[in-house]
Amino acid sequence: MNHPQEATEFLKDAANAKWHDDTLWFVRDKRDKVSKSVPEWEKLRNLASDIKDNVLANLETYLVEFEKNAKANNIHVHWAKDAAEHNQIVLGILNEHRCKAIVKSKSILTEECHLNPFLEKNGVEVVDTDLGERIVQFLNQPPSHIVLPAIHLKKMAISDIFHEKLQTEKGNDDPYYLTQAARKHLREKFLAAKVAITGVNFGVAETGEFVVCTNEGNADMGVHLADVHIACMGIEKIIPKREHLGVFLRLLARSATGQSITNYNSHFRSPSPGKEIHIVLVDNGRTEQLAREKFRNSLKCIRCGACMNTCPIYRRSGGFSYGSTVPGPIGSILSPGIDLQKHSSLPFASTLCGSCSDVCPVKINIHEQLYEWRQEITKAQGTNAKSISMSIANGIFAVPFAYKLSASMMRGALKILPESITYSGLNTWGKQRDLPELPKETFKDWYKKNRK
Amino acid sequence: MNSREHILSKIKAIPRDEKPLPKIPDFSFEGDLAEKFTQSIQFNKGEIVGAGDLAGIIAQNKFKKILSLVSSFEALANTELPADSHQLKDLDLAIIEGQFGVAENAAIWLTDENMGLRALPFITEHLVIVLKKNSLVTNMHEAYKKISLAHSGFGLFIAGPSKTADIEQSLVIGAHGAKSLRVVLM
Amino acid sequence: MPQVNKIGLFIPCYVDQFYPNVAIATLELLEKLGCEVVYPSGQTCCGQPMANAGYERDTVGTAKHFLKTFKDFDYIVAPSGSCVLHVKEHSPSVPGLESEQQVTQHKIYELTEFITDVLKIDSIQGSYPHKVGYHASCHGQRGLRLASASELHETPFNKARQLLQQLEGLEWVELTRKDECCGFGGTFAVTEEALSIQMGKDRLEDHISHDVEILTGGDMSCIMHLQGIASRNKQNIQFKHIAEILNEAIS
Structure with a gap:
């Protein structure tokens, strides 16, 4: 994946790109307004950050405590070291119950593990029940945003696919009409499913319960009608105590969509009589990230998506331009840890403007980690990439005037920089931008004449 | 080594500094909680109705199948809680009792005992929650203090009707769960 | 206004080359506000372009040069938030000069914050009808x-x-x-x-x-x-x- 190429492609449809930018800015703006209605907002962010620091410092202890309490509540606890094992565990449970069709609410983790294609290959029908996820599933696309999966689509595109899949009226793109069609369609799926899968927003060590938040109610519709509930949870989703939910639930929805809370916040502690709850605790690279001290606190993420909504890059390039399960700023610091080569352009898909770090409800220093990943990536790429990348870097400042000034002046100004400067940056700078007018003399020359 | 041991030992091997758990300060606020709760639920697209309004609402909306788990509203009901949740699929209205409400965001706490069947508040087309005015707390911190470690197999903070904005960020009420939430503040 | 001692003027390399008028304005402004300002002519780029491109480790020389150039000043002032931030936060540690580096990072200011926070000037008298x-x-x-x-x-x-x-x-x-x-x-x-x-x-x-x-x-x-x-x-x-x-x- 190459972010600049993808972004260039996205921007070709200027009207769509502007709409995408405006729509996500609208969400960011709602978040700003609602966060400012909470006097202790910044204190909450500090608390959330401190709690998560404590979690990461004691992760093994909390996981064991969580497991013990969950088991005592009749929840089956499974451990998966990677995506493949996670998928096998889920399939195993389905096989045990002779289940060939499941409903699944939003779970970034199952996207990360590519659970859907795996189950489908094994003859299981998977129905994503979040409306946005169902839409992208119909289109064979991944979600383009972790909270707003279909934010890249205009309503007429949704109308078209619903017409094809759900026989809605051709050309009717009324959101209410389309939503009601999905409601009817998914109701049948909910009523028929024997197993429902959900993600997990928070696992509470103290009680062994876990919390799932939705606005649509789709997670609950699935699990309460099914016999078996499988909850897939990244190991970093653990929090120490129930009282900490107070902090996180106050931050999550406000950061995500500008609501004061999601409309459904379900606390699963033990199964209904005659039913089963399974929880799969998944590592899949998290322990590696935990070991990277500079990038450790990326694991504090509560997946609110606020950094995507605020990111001037994400808004103008779309989620798919990142080519990773989690797009946007947080994805750009998580993904290189999974595959450095594949995701090497992502930490550079940023101006380091810092807005992501300021909206983050758990205060992850995202832009600083982007900077740090750049240092790691250039190290890993070795000397060959160096001259190219550096010449581009130097080119921003050095090349434009090198173009017009003599080489001796250039060297005079930048004698510290190596001379591997090439002129490749110049054409790019000047494609859609003029170079500054060249002054008669530099400040240095002026100063010599006018002072002392 | 199984995966559990594998993961736990990998974590243990990572040197990390001790980070203390912070204490959560008291963020409660002064003010009329019922008024704040009302604002909050309206913001969430729910509404406050009077106890006496329910009969009219039922008639006006032509609700046919009605279930009440609140004894004082049993007169409005015409069906009982079934054995199986799937039988609730054509339920028009459920009337249940909430344990307490949170003023800052209109979240209402329910547990198994309030729902009978866990699917009830979701599968019903419309939902009424009866809530005592003096049960209101200011914020989520107070809410969790109140719940403390009380055990319920399932607990739910419900704050509004089912909604989605997945199509072009247009807000649509009534995605998969109840299409409306009316709260009777007693 | 507190008596401000020697100020080293830090002019980003591209400002020196392209926008001498901005540098002149910065110098004149500080002088009008009563400061003694010197522009050390040996200064070069602060290294930010390289560091942001992922080569912070290759800017030790640049950082060292910067420290030496400005070591005798009480304050360093630059008409650029970006370059000041770089010197403060992203200069690689210079072996042997760690304490000097710390001092430098505390005495460097962006122009407007220098005026409001160090010179403690709340408002500037003048006219600009635009x-x-x-x-x-x-x-x-x-x-x-x-x-x-x-x-x-x-x-x-x-x-x-x-x-x-x-x-x-x-x-x-x-x-x-x-x-x-x-x-x-x-x-x-x-x-x-x-x-x-x-x-x-x-x-x-x-x-x-x-x-x-x-x-x-x-x-x-x-x-x-x-x-x-x-x-x-x-x-x-x-x-x-x-x-x-x-x-x-x-x-």
């Missing part, structure tokens, strides 16, 4: 906290605005997105050219649609980028560094 739009550079805004960020729940403040708003006749224009990035971003301007241009166009549109006459800011790098786009598209808007406005207004 409609001015302020471009908050991200490194100044969220890096040095020269103004409150729209993302944070904090009491609004803006050091540049504090200085500009007192000028007679100056009309401060409220923008729709008051602190969104312009898309310059150093290497980003070239490596992500399409995005950089789009972001720049969007920023310009915000100013132009609010009838801004002069777009100003504390970082010429952002302004160079915005000016380059405006000039290419023949957009009618002027560009000035805040030092130029303040210096002009005072005289």
